Amino acid sequence: MKVKQHSDKVSRVWPLFTNIDVDYGEGVHIYDQSGREFIDCTSGIGVTNTGHCHPRVVKAVKEQTEKLLHGQTTILYNSMLDRLTNDLQKIIPEKLNCFFFSNSGSEAVEGAIKLARHATRKPNIICFQGGYHGRSIGALSLTTAKSVYRSGYQPLMSGVFVSPHPYFRQYREEDVEERTRHCLAELEYLLHTQTSPDETAAMIIEPILGEGGYVMPPESFINGIRDICNKNNILLIFDEIQTGFGRTGEYFAFTHFNIVPDILVIAKGIASGLPLSGIAANKEIMDKWIPGSHGGTYGPNPISMAAAIETINVLEDEELVNNAKEMGDFLLAELQALKKEYPIIVDVRGKGLMIGCEFVDDNGNPGTVIAEKVRQNCLTRGLILLTCGPYNQVIRWIPPLTIKKTELEKALTIFTLAIKDSLGR
Numbered sequence: 001m002k003v004k005q006h007s008d009k010v011s012r013v014w015p016l017f018t019n020i021d022v023d024y025g026e027g028v029h030i031y032d033q034s035g036r037e038f039i040d041c042t043s044g045i046g047v048t049n050t051g052h053c054h055p056r057v058v059k060a061v062k063e064q065t066e067k068l069l070h071g072q073t074t075i076l077y078n079s080m081l082d083r084l085t086n087d088l089q090k091i092i093p094e095k096l097n098c099f100f101f102s103n104s105g106s107e108a109v110e111g112a113i114k115l116a117r118h119a120t121r122k123p124n125i126i127c128f129q130g131g132y133h134g135r136s137i138g139a140l141s142l143t144t145a146k147s148v149y150r151s152g153y154q155p156l157m158s159g160v161f162v163s164p165h166p167y168f169r170q171y172r173e174e175d176v177e178e179r180t181r182h183c184l185a186e187l188e189y190l191l192h193t194q195t196s197p198d199e200t201a202a203m204i205i206e207p208i209l210g211e212g213g214y215v216m217p218p219e220s221f222i223n224g225i226r227d228i229c230n231k232n233n234i235l236l237i238f239d240e241i242q243t244g245f246g247r248t249g250e251y252f253a254f255t256h257f258n259i260v261p262d263i264l265v266i267a268k269g270i271a272s273g274l275p276l277s278g279i280a281a282n283k284e285i286m287d288k289w290i291p292g293s294h295g296g297t298y299g300p301n302p303i304s305m306a307a308a309i310e311t312i313n314v315l316e317d318e319e320l321v322n323n324a325k326e327m328g329d330f331l332l333a334e335l336q337a338l339k340k341e342y343p344i345i346v347d348v349r350g351k352g353l354m355i356g357c358e359f360v361d362d363n364g365n366p367g368t369v370i371a372e373k374v375r376q377n378c379l380t381r382g383l384i385l386l387t388c389g390p391y392n393q394v395i396r397w398i399p400p401l402t403i404k405k406t407e408l409e410k411a412l413t414i415f416t417l418a419i420k421d422s423l424g425r
């Protein structure tokens with residue numbers, strides 16, 4: 001399949017991974033200009049959790065559009081902001097009882113770094129190998145998922161230290177805890193040798209690695225980090241930009257680890273496609289932020305707020321978090337069965353509807369080529385998927401949380417045929 005490119009008038013910094021000339025989206029489907037239907041198992045990179053153009057979200061957006069397009073947060077009091085924070089508080093623990101909003105995920109990560117520095121009066125941030133936190137210079141400085149994101153932009157922000165992550169696919173099951181202990185020991189050593197607790201404001205981690213390969217670390221790793229932060233008076237930031245709003249079968253992935261971070265970063269699924277992001281923290285921390293020292297023109301835009309308020313209602317009313325869990329369990333089991341049949345699939349893992357399927361080549365090396373072949377063959381047959389991982393060796397499944405079993409079955413049939421095509425069977 002020949003992949004289309006954007007026109008010469010559009011920057012080539014955006015590669016195009018499909019040849020779909022899009023017309024519209026509805027539910028789990030995307031339709032092209034000729035009316036061809038595709039099952040979208042990307043959700044626009046984990047954004048359209050309520051499906052494309054959910055009628056209730058569209059209605060809320062339409063109504064808001066006729067009332068106010070822009071109302072600057074430092075100029076106007078807008079009660080929508082109270083509705084949004086109250087609705088968010090229903091799904092976010094009371095410990096995180098104060099919110100700040102912006103537009104993109106990267107912007108929210110920038111906000112989290114700046115808040116951590118102001119609140120602690122300490123400069124340094126520790127991030128973890130394989131993490132992805134965005135592309136603006138501050139957020140990129142914390143991003144180590146692939147060199148391509150950093151190449152040509154370095155040197156980046158100073159005061160950032162990278163600690164190892166127990167990405168455990170290459171370890172035998174029984175070695176995982178040992179590997180985890182090693183990573184935690186390295187983290188303590190980093191505090192002892194490079195950035196002392198007195199100088200370390202925060203640690204930032206994705207509770208489940210997204211762009212880095214859909215990797216869920218052992219509970220003991222995340223709990224170990226929480227303990228080290230507590231012991232050393234360091235803030236713990238969870239970047240739940242990709243894992244949030246029901247994606248993993250819980251509203252937020254921190255629930256899987258039975259801990260709460262000090263700062264929670266949210267975006268993507270919050271507003272079903274409208275640009276909105278934010279951070280949540282305890283008021284005591286938030287109040288250390290000096291008024292006027294951070295902000296922006298747009299965040300939070302009223303149309304995005306209307307979309308977010310209705311998105312949270314839809315997630316609740318349609319029990320989509322539960323659906324993510326149920327459909328995720330089904331998808332995981334089906335993909336694990338495929339793994340038994342096709343040795344090129346070396347690992348299937350995930351939580352809820354955030355599932356990675358890792359490929360290897362005949363020599364056991366990262367299966368970059370075969371994963372891309374399978375992805376392309378899926379596309380030809382009407383299924384949109386993305387890859388991730390340091391070598392793009394993982395095919396990730398991130399469908400809308402509205403997806404039904406029949407739709408997943410259809411997608412799985414296409415996926416199986418695409419694997420057969422790719423192996424020339």
Ligand SMILES: Cc1ncc(COP(=O)(O)O)c(C=O)c1O
Nearest residue numbers: 104105106132133134210241242
């Ligand atoms: C975990 C995580 N953090 C940050 C970002 C950056 O968000 P944005 O692309 O909206 O700037 C992403 C985007 O994929 C992400 O997955």
